[in-house]
Amino acid sequence: MQLPKPKFTALDDALYDYLLAHRSPDDDVVRELREQTARLGHWAVMQIAPDQATFLRILVAAIGARHAVEVGTFTGLSALAIARGLPKDGRLLCLDVSEEWTGIARGAWARAGVAERIELRIAPAAETLRALPDEPSFDFAFIDADKKSYSVYWEEIVRRLRPGGLIAADNVLWEGDVVDATEQGEDVVAIRRFNERVVADPRVESVMLALADGLTIARKLP
Numbered sequence: 001m002q003l004p005k006p007k008f009t010a011l012d013d014a015l016y017d018y019l020l021a022h023r024s025p026d027d028d029v030v031r032e033l034r035e036q037t038a039r040l041g042h043w044a045v046m047q048i049a050p051d052q053a054t055f056l057r058i059l060v061a062a063i064g065a066r067h068a069v070e071v072g073t074f075t076g077l078s079a080l081a082i083a084r085g086l087p088k089d090g091r092l093l094c095l096d097v098s099e100e101w102t103g104i105a106r107g108a109w110a111r112a113g114v115a116e117r118i119e120l121r122i123a124p125a126a127e128t129l130r131a132l133p134d135e136p137s138f139d140f141a142f143i144d145a146d147k148k149s150y151s152v153y154w155e156e157i158v159r160r161l162r163p164g165g166l167i168a169a170d171n172v173l174w175e176g177d178v179v180d181a182t183e184q185g186e187d188v189v190a191i192r193r194f195n196e197r198v199v200a201d202p203r204v205e206s207v208m209l210a211l212a213d214g215l216t217i218a219r220k221l222p
């Protein structure tokens with residue numbers, strides 16, 4: 001039997017603005033952080049989208065996460081969202097290589113009153129992850145750093161995720177290039193390889209959301 005094509009709604013600018021306006025509003029800390037990041041020029045495109053930030057906060061709170069890890073912090077918007085979803089005594093470990101960009105993040109976390117929940121380690125993330133205790137300790141993870149290392153981050157995190165915990169991974173559609181065979185750059189090839197790895201991994205169930213540049217959510221099975 002031919003099944004009907006599932007529904008989806010493509011977004012244009014007007015619909016995206018409508019969508020952004022119909023979520024819990026950003027506060028001054030988020031607005032200021034987005035403005036500060038915009039002043040960095042072309043680098044600003046690395047910041048997660050505002051609706052992704054809202055989504056991460058809701059997701060972290062909804063699963064009652066207490067311990068989280070983030071790979072790729074930049075100026076700190078995703079970390080701010082994750083930290084705000086944690087309880088007051090929750091902990092977020094942030095991994096990045098840039099003192100400069102994460103300096104902006106530290107300011108925003110302090111203004112938001114979540115700085116004490118966040119530990120930032122400046123070093124290549126694969127090294128930091130490999131040095132962590134090899135036991136399930138995280139309830140939530142967000143992967144958003146260099147794309148060529150996504151599969152490494154995945155392996156190091158899945159083994160340290162408690163059953164029922166979630167991993168979110170950003171940019172899994174790579175602006176649509178994942179389905180364009182003429183695109184063979186290092187990043188898109190790495191993202192394709194990562195997407196195949198996730199879907200074939202029997203330790204998780206996963207879904208790819210058409211949120212911003214594509215966000216995979218994977219849940220570690222009991």
Ligand SMILES: C[S@@+](CC[C@H](N)C(=O)[O-])C[C@H]1O[C@@H](n2cnc3c(N)ncnc32)[C@H](O)[C@@H]1O
Nearest residue numbers: 046047048072073074078096097124125145146
């Ligand atoms: C796309 S940005 C992260 C955006 C961030 N999640 C946000 O919400 O604004 C990617 C970040 O990964 C960091 N990065 C790149 N290579 C890395 C590595 N090998 N280890 C750790 N961080 C790395 C960069 O310094 C950059 O800040």
